[in-house]
Amino acid sequence: MMPRIGLLSDIHGNLPALDAVLAALAKETIDRIVCCGDIVGYGPWPGEVIARLRVADALCVQGNHDATTAGRLPLDYFNVAARAVIEWTRTVLPSNQVAYLRDLPQTLVEDQFVVVHGSLRGPLWEYMRDAFVAGETFSLLDRPFGLFGHSHVQGGFVDLDGRVIPLDRTTGSVDLLPAGRYLINPGSVGQPRDGDPRAAYAIIDFAERKVFFKRVPYDIQATMQGILHAGLPPQFAERLQRGR
Numbered sequence: 308m309m310p311r312i313g314l315l316s317d318i319h320g321n322l323p324a325l326d327a328v329l330a331a332l333a334k335e336t337i338d339r340i341v342c343c344g345d346i347v348g349y350g351p352w353p354g355e356v357i358a359r360l361r362v363a364d365a366l367c368v369q370g371n372h373d374a375t376t377a378g379r380l381p382l383d384y385f386n387v388a389a390r391a392v393i394e395w396t397r398t399v400l401p402s403n404q405v406a407y408l409r410d411l412p413q414t415l416v417e418d419q420f421v422v423v424h425g426s427l428r429g430p431l432w433e434y435m436r437d438a439f440v441a442g443e444t445f446s447l448l449d450r451p452f453g454l455f456g457h458s459h460v461q462g463g464f465v466d467l468d469g470r471v472i473p474l475d476r477t478t479g480s481v482d483l484l485p486a487g488r489y490l491i492n493p494g495s496v497g498q499p500r501d502g503d504p505r506a507a508y509a510i511i512d513f514a515e516r517k518v519f520f521k522r523v524p525y526d527i528q529a530t531m532q533g534i535l536h537a538g539l540p541p542q543f544a545e546r547l548q549r550g551r
């Protein structure tokens with residue numbers, strides 16, 4: 308049983324952001340950390356991030372960046388800049404960490420929830436950005452909760468008797484109605500794209516039936532420096548400041 312989980316996604320090799328989130332979670336009572344994929348890509352500390360997740364014994368699924376880094380998807384699905392980081396990541400990861408990424412499941416099923424990176428229909432690639440696409444995943448979901456990432460946008464959807472409605476995360480927490488089924492995206496730890504540059508994560512309390520959407524500041528300058536120092540495309544540093 309996992310009554311209360313810390314939910315992370317899209318860390319993308321951003322160690323200062325992950326450490327800020329782990330420090331915040333250390334002050335909470337959490338049964339397990341669950342990660343919706345894209346551990347690597349874009350950021351300069353892929354090996355350190357993998358090491359942190361292994362020490363934390365996080366339950367992780369594979370994202371499209373993880374799969375491609377481990378050679379399970381062709382590089383040409385990515386634009387030139389993203390591909391450059393994946394190729395660099397392959398050169399810095401030891402083989403046991405590449406194997407860790409390679410062996411991650413694409414779908415993870417627990418008693419109360421299913422975890423995927425993108426969607427149930429397309430675990431590695433499909434973006435669930437609107438109620439219509441979310442509805443396709445609800446039709447495949449055989450648990451009360453689906454946990455996902457990929458869009459780097461914090462939030463999610465509720466299915467109430469076949470009506471799919473976006474969650475309102477503006478108050479920071481959402482009550483989980485017993486009659487509802489939920490798709491929950493914690494947002495991106497390492498490269499937020501919803502206009503808030505702080506690291507995003509979530510806490511789901513299945514016993515209290517609440518999801519808490521959280522943000523925590525981190526040393527953005529340190530990650531920008533790390534990206535430039537590693538010789539990675541500067542646009543991935545610049546966008547961290549804007550959270551876009």
Ligand code: ZN
Pocket residue numbers: 317319345370457459
């Ligand atoms: Zn991602």
